Amino acid sequence: MASEKITELEFLLSYDILKQLTGTMERTGCSAADIIEQALRQFLSARKDGNAVYLSAPINALVEGLYVENTTIAEVRQHGDFGLGTFNYLDGEMLLLDGRVYQIRSDGHVYDVGDDERSPFACVTFFSPDTLDDINGDSGVSDLATILDGLIPSPNMLYAIRVDGIFSSVRCRAASRSENYMPLVEATRDQSVFDFHEVRGSLAGFYTPAFMASLNAPGFHLHFLAEDRRRGGHLIDCTIKEARIGIQHVPRLDVGLPVTLDYLTVDLTRDIGEDLEKAEK
Structure with missing residues (x-):
């Protein structure tokens, strides 16, 4: 032999x-x-065999105001090279793209992030699209949702979604640093909003089924990053000129449960649906 x-x-x-x-x-x-x-x-x-979506913590803990956890960015990156989330004290929006983590703060600037930074909530996977579709012509965010609805075969599955292209306009927001324990619906009441025009960039995020609403934001949840890596945020609205949409079907969900006193003692039985919808919109 x-x-x-x-x-x-x-x-x-x-x-x-x-x-x-x-x-x-x-x-x-x-x-x-x-x-x-x-x-x-x-x-x-x-x-x-197929990747999992990894959640560093269930989103209902974030909604209840737990903004400080011990999960490092190094740990998050062990579970994926693509995704989104936030940072301790709700200090801006997280976007993980091509293995690199970006922090989009309320001052409108994008910062590189070290592995020792910490996050109370991150949602990531190793991105490998199963399908690629090209779209042309001006499409608003409602049209994008309709397009994405037509591209996912079932509303009962998790999907990682990446959209790369040219945008006529993009409206984003970024959370401001907040004190721990302030409910998310209050912490996100006054956020910085940014408008970009004729910009090339990427949308990255996930579709989560409605029955997982206590674990992750249901429906489509996307963050934007401009190609120059200087602008971005949580997507509110956009008009797409032309773009390529990559979708990955993810059949498994891994959820981390933080071992901190705050998490172990908080009451997570409340229905957070209304608060989460207000905070996300």
Whole structure:
């Protein structure tokens, strides 16, 4: 039997990954090569079998005003290279695109985010579209919702959605930094609103079935980032000139439950539907 061919690879690791790798080597006695090979096999198998949407916490905790959790951006990125969310103290909108995390603050500026920053809520996946569709002609956000409704085969499935194109206009908002425990409907009452015209960029987000409303925002939830990576926010309205829509069908949902005193003691039995709709609109 012919011996298996071995290929040598050289690559750079971020400090946090290197620290985790070193710790695992010390704990298990395995070599770096063995651990990396095992991790790659697990990753490639997961990609082949279908990715999950990962929620760092159920959204009803955010609606009730829990804006401080211990989930780092490094942990979020372990679960996806695409998605959205927010940051501790509700400090702006999060957008994860092509593996890079952006923070869109209420001052209208976009900031790069370090792995040690923390988030009370993030929704991510590894994006690999199952379908790609091109649209042309001016389409408003209501038309976009209609188009997307026609592209998803069932309202009972999770979908990751990316729209890349040219927009005649985009209206976005960004949450302002808020004190912990202030209900979301109050914290989002006065938000910064931004209007962009004749802009090229990307929409990224998800469709979540209505029956998952206590876990994630139901319906379509999209954030915008301009191609120059200097403008963006939570999508309110837009008019699309031309764009390509990528949709990924995601058959599994993984939910993190924070182990913090605030989360363990908060009452999450209230129906948050009305408050969430007001905050999201």
